[in-house]
Amino acid sequence: MMERTFLARNPSVLIFIALLALFTLAVTVLSEGLGTGFVSTAMVKTLGMTLCFCLIAIAMDLVWGYCGILSLGHFAFFGLGGYMIGMWLMYARTEDIVIASLAGADLPPTEQEIVDAIGTQIFGVVGSSEFPWVWAFADSLLIQLVLVVAVPGLLALVFGWLAFRSRVTGVYLSILTQAMTLALALYLFQNDSGLRGNNGLSGLQNIPGMADTPQSVLSVWFLWASAVALGLGYMFAAWVVSGKFGSVIRGIRDDEARVRFLGYPVEAYKLFVFTITAVMAGIGGALYYPQAGIINPAEVAPIASIYLAVWVAIGGRGRLYGAVIGAAFVSLLSTWFTGGRVPDVDLGFYTIEWVSWWQVALGVSFVLVTLFAPRGIGGLFDLFINRRTPDRHGADLGPDTGSLREKEAET
C-alpha cells in the first residue's frame, strides 16, 4: 500500500529504474563476456565504475541539494568503503597463493607461518611483513562487508555529531569536511597506517576463488551489481526526500533557524542524512574499486570530493536524476577527453590539444554553469516538463535557486 503510493507519487523512480535496467541489459548483450563483443571489457568496466559514481552523486545530492550541507569530504567515505573490501580481496587472494606455494614445503605450515607469509607478500612492497591491527578481520569477507558500511558510517556519525552539535554550518562546515578528507588522505599516505601507503591496495580486480572466471565476465557481473546498488540507492533516496522527512530536510536547507524554532531536532536530521549518505558512498566505493583494480590515498584527496560537487552542480542539484546525469556526463566526458582520442582543434596560429586544455574548459564551464544555469543539465528537464515559474513579482521563493522550488513548494 505504502509502496504503491510512493511509486505513484514518484513516477520518475520507475522511469529511472526502467532506463537503468534497459541500459544494463543492453551493455550485457553487447559485452565481450556474455554477448556480441561490440562493447569492450575496458568499456564495460568504465560504465560499471560510472554507475558507482552515480551512486555517490545521489548521496551528495541528498546531503547538499536537499539538506544544504555542502560536504567536500564524501569521497573519504567512498575510499574507506573501497579500502575495507580491498583488504579482504588482497588477503584472500594472497592466502590462496601462499597456501598453494607452501603445500610443497617439507613441513606442513603452521597457521602463524601462513599468516606471516601472507604478510610478507602483501607488505613486502612497502618494506614490512607485519600485519597492522587494521587488518585484524581481513580474513573474513562477512566482517569486511559489514565494515564497508560501518566504518564510513561511524566516521560520518562521529564527525557529524561533533560538527553539528557545535553548530558549524555553511562554508565553515565545507572547509572542515575538506580538512577531514585531507587528514584521511595524509594518514593513508603514511606507511605506518598499515594500508601500504602511497601504493594502496592493488590487484583488486582478481576476485579470490574466481581465478577461472575471465575479466570479461566479471566486469559484467560488477556492472550488474553496480546497477542494482544504484537502483536501490535511487529508490531509497527518492523515498527519503518524498515524505515528511524530505520536507523537513529541505526546510533545513532553506532556513535552518526557522525549522529549529518549529521544534524539529535539526541536528539529528542533519546527522542522519550525513551518516546515511556516507554509508551510500561507502557501498559505492566497495563496488567501484574492485572494478578499478587499485585504490590508493590519492583517491580520497580533497580534490576528488570537490569534483563530486562539480558533477552534482552540473547535473543539477536538488533533483536525483540531475545528480546521476551530472556524474555520468562529466566523468565519461573526462575519460573521453583524457583518452587522447579527441581530435585536436587547429586554430591556425595554435592547436588546442584537448589533453592539456580539457581541465581549462571544465573549469570555465563550471563557472558558467554556476553563474548562468544554476539548475544544471537537469534544468533542461524542467523546460520539457514545462514547469513554468509563476510570476511572483520579483519576490524570492527561497534562498536556493538550484532546487526544484516550485515543485517542492507544492508538496
Add this chain to the structure above:
Amino acid sequence: MSASSRLALFCALVWLSLLVLIAGAVRPATAQDLGPVQALLQDNRQLIEESSRRSIGPAIDALGSSGLDRAPVFLEAWQARSVYQRDADGLFFIGSEADGTNLALDVDTGESVGEITRDGFTQLRPNGGIRSMIGAALVQFQLQDPDPDRRRGALQAIARDAEASHLTALRGSIESEEDPAIRAAKERLERVLTITFDPDETARINAIDGFSGDIGLDVRATLNPLVLTRSEVVPGGEPPATRNVARVLEPGSDSLTIDEAYDQLVAARLAPAMVSTEDIRAALIANISDGSVGEFAVADLDTDEARLAAYQALAAQGIVPSSPTEQEIADALATHTFFESYAERSSAVTDAANATLQSIEFNLIANRSLDFTLDAVSLASIYFLAAIGLAITFGVMGVINMAHGEFIMLGAYTGYVVQLFVPDYTLSIIIALPLAFAITFAAGVAMERLIIRWLYHRPLETLLATFGISIALQQLAKNIFGTQARPFTAPDWLDGAFVLNDVVAISYIRIAIFVLALIFLAIFLFVMNKTRLGLEVRAVTQNPRMAASMGINPDKINMLTFGFGSGIAGIAGIAIGLFGQVTTELGQQYIVQSFMTVVVGGVGNIFGTLAGATMIGGLQKGIEWLNPSNTLAAQTYMILFIILFIQFRPRGIIALRGRAADM
C-alpha cells in the same frame, strides 16, 4: 716436462720479454729525462689512474713529503681537477684555462707545452674523498701561506680530516699568524686537536676543561667519541683492571634485560645459544625419514607445540642440541660480569670529558629550544603570509576564494618570468614585488567583477565557481610553464643563514619572510584603521545598505578590497617561490592550510589570523619534534587537532562579538 710443454714455456717467455720491450718502447721518456715531480708521479702512476681513496694514500704522501717546490702546486691543481694525463705517454700536465684555450703546463717547470685537446688527454677527476686527503696533505704548506683564504682552507681541511701531524704544524703556525680571526680559529682548532692527539694527559684534560659549556659541533664531535662505551662480558666477578670501566651492569635491570644479557653471552661464545623456532624447523626437516620425525608424523607438525614436542624428543635422543633451561641461563648470568668500558684508556680524561659534556648538555637543550622556536616562528610566518590575503577576502568580505592558492602561484610565476628578462637577482625581485601585486590585483578585480559579485548571497556557489577558476588557472599555468618546477633564485644577500652558533641558525630567506609578514601586518592595520578606504571597507562589511546611503559605493569598495587581498597573495607568492619551489601545485599546498589558519584564528580579525598561524606552525613543529622521522604524521595530527579545535571553539581563537559576528 715434455718437449712440447718446454717449447710452450719458451714461447711464453719470449712473448713476455717482447711485451716488456714493447711496454718500454711505448714509454718515450725514461726517468732521467723527467722532472722530479713528473718522475714521482710516474712512479705512482697506477695508483693515480686507479683513483680510489683506499689506495691513493702512498701517492699523496710521496708528493706531500717530497720536499719539492712544485709538489704543492701540483697537489692544488689536482684537487681543483685541473690535472690532465696525456693518453699517448701517460705524462701528467696541469691545465691552465685562458681565453677559451686550455694550455698544458709542465708539472715541474710550469711552462706551456701545448694545448689540451679532448681526445688526446684524460682529465683526472679525484672524488670527494681523495680531494679531502689532498687537502690534508696540503695543510703543511698552506698554514703559513700569505693568502688568508688558503690559510682558512687549510684550517677547514684539518677540521674535516685531522691527523696527529697537523697538531705540530698548527702549533708552529700560530705565533706568526697576524689575522686575529684566523688566529682565534687556529687557537681553537689547536685546543680541539690537543684533546685527540696530544700525548700529554694533563694537556688534554686542560683542553677538555677549557671547553666547558661550549656547544660547538667540533667540540662535541671530539668529546663524544672519548666517552663512547661498548658492552663487554667476562667470566668471574670483576671487570679486568686494564679496562677503563664506565659502569658495571646487573642482568635483569632496566639497562640490561635477562634476554639481552644472555644474547651477549652467546655472542661472546660463553654460553650455548637458545633454539629458535627457525632452528627447530630446520632440525626437524633435517631429521625427516619416511614421512615422520621420530615418532611424530610430518603431517601433524603444523603447530608450534607439536614441533617443539618433536624437537624435544630429538634432543632427548641427543641428535640435536637442547635449549638451555631457565636455571642454566640464570647460572650462566651469575658467573659472568657485564660492564661497559671506554675505548679511551685514561679514566682522568673520560671523567673530564663527561663533566664537560654535562656542562654542554644544558646549553645544548636551551639552544635547541631556541632553534625550535625560530623554526616554528618561521613556519608560522609563512602560513601567515599565505593566509593574510585570505584574511581580507574571506575574513573581511566573507568570500570563499578557492583560487586564492592560484593567485599565490601567479605571484611566484611572475617572479620567475621577471628573472627571465632581468638577470640581476636583486633588481628582478624589486621589480617582481610590485608587478606581482599589480597582476594579482588585476586578476582579483576581474574575478570580483565577472563572477563573485553575482554570487554574494550564495556563498557555497562562490566556493564552487572559484574552484572552477582554480583548476582552469592551474592547468593554464601547466600549459604555459610546464609541470616541472621553474628556477626562481634569491639574490646573494638572501643566500646563507644567520648562524648564532652550531645549533641555532636560520636562513636569511626565512628572516626575510618573517619581516615581510610583519610589514604586511602593519600595512593591513594601517589601511583598515587609518585610511578612508579602510573606513569604507569596514562600513560596507558591516552594513552595505547603510554604507551606500552614506555615499559609499559598495561595489567599488568590494572590488578594491578583493583586489587588495588578491594582490597580497601575489606578493606572498614571490616570498614562497623564493623559499620553496615554483610549480603549478604551489597554490594547492597552501590553500587548505590557509583557510584553516583563518578559520582557527577567527574570521574577521587579523590578529586572529596571526594567532591561528602561530598555533598551526607551532603545533606542526611540536609534533615533528616529538616524531622527527615522520613529517607526514605531523601534518595529519595537526589537521585532526584543528578539526577538534573548531568543534570546541567554532568561532576561532579570537571570536568577534556582536553584530560583526553574524556576518
Add this chain to the structure above:
Amino acid sequence: MSKKPFMMTRRGALGLLATTALPFTPLRALAQGEPIKIGILHSLSGTMAISETTLKDTMLMLIEQQNAKGGVLGRPLEAVVVDPASDWPLFAEKARELISVEGVDVMFGCWTSVSRKSVLPVIEELNGLLFYPVQYEGEESSKNVFYTGAAPNQQAIPATDYFLEELGVEKFALLGTDYVYPRTTNNILESYLQSKGIAADDIFVNYTPFGHSDWSSIVADVVALGADGQKVGVISTINGDANIGFYRELAAAGISADDIPVVAFSVGEEELSGLDTSNLVGHLAAWNYFQSADAPINDEFVAAWKAFAGDSRVTNDPMEAHYIGFNMWVQAVEQAGTTDVDAVRDAMYGQTVPNLTGGTAEMLPNHHLTKPVLIGEIRGDGQFDIISQTEEVPGDAWTDYLPESAVLASDWPGLGCGMYNTETSTCVQLESNY
C-alpha cells in the same frame, strides 16, 4: 560510444607525419604492409607529466628512426599514444584498452612503481608485454615486464659502497619521500649498512610528503648527526620538486659536499633544470647514464634528441633505458620473425645492445639488464661530472639484503618462474605481487 572515427584520425595524423617525412628519407627503406602497433603508456597530464612526456617523445623519436631504417620485419611501426593522466587506476584501464581494443604488440610505459603495480594484473591476464624504463625498488619479476631501469643493486648499493669506501661516511641519513620506492630502498640499505658494520643508531631515516618544502628542521637534524664525531652522509630518495627546497636549505645552511655529501637517486638532468645548481656543486647522483658520458654513440643520441625535441632539452637515464629496451625488442622481433608475445619473450633472453655509456647491456633470464653504475658530481651547468663508473652489474630482481627475498630467485627461461624459493625449491607464484 563510437571510437572508430577517432582511430581513423589518429592513423591519418600518423600517415601525414610519414608523408611529411618522406622527402628527407631515402626511398629504399620504405616499409610495407600492416603496421606493427606499439603502445605508449606515459602520463601526458597530471603531476607525472613532465617526466613521462619526455619518454613519450623519446619513443616517438626511436620509432621514427626505426621506420626510416625500414621498420621491423619489413613492416612499419605505428605508435599508439594514450594518456593515463597520472591517475593510477587509469593506467590499468588504458593498458587494457591498448591490448584488447587497439591490439598493440608491445607497450613502453609507466614511471612510478604504483602505476606499474596497477598495470601488472592486466598485462598478466592478457599476456601483454611492457618495457618499464625507470629505476625502481626491485622485489618483482613479472613474466610480462622487462625492467630496463636499475634494480637496487645497480644503483643504491653501489652508491652506498661509494659512500662507505671512497668518502669514508660512517653515519647515514636516509631521507626520502614517503612512497614505495624510498621505503623499500631504505629498507634494503638499512639492512645492507648493518651488514657492513654500521650500527642501527647511526642510521637516521626520515620520510616527507610529496612536494615538501619546509626542510629547515630536517637539515638541522642531519647536521646534528655530526655531533659524535663521525662523518655524515645523506642518501636521498627525495622525489621531484621537493628536492629544490631541500637543496636550497642545504645551501643556506652552508653545508658543502665536502662536509656532508648528498647522493640522490631521483635527481637527474631533467630535475636539475629547475634549479640554480651553483650551490649544489659537488653533491652526487647515482645513475646508469649521464648525458655527459664520453662515448661516440652517446654523442649521436644526444644530437638526434636535440634535433628531434629542441636544443634546450637534456637526455637522462630513463631515456637510455627506453633506447636499450626498444632496440632489444626490435632485435628480438627480427630474431623471432614474429611479434607474438611468447616468441618475442623467448628471443629477448640474452639479447645485447650497446649502452650509451660504453659497454653492452644484456637481457638476463630474470627480465633485468646488465648495467654499469655511474656516480656523478653535480656541475654548475646542471650536468654531471662522472667520477666513477663500474663494469656492468647484472640486475637482481630479489635483493640479497632482506631475509625474505634473499631466498628468492627469478629465472623465466630456466625455471619458468619469477618468484622461486630456492630454499623449498618451489615456485611461490607465477603472477606478480601487486
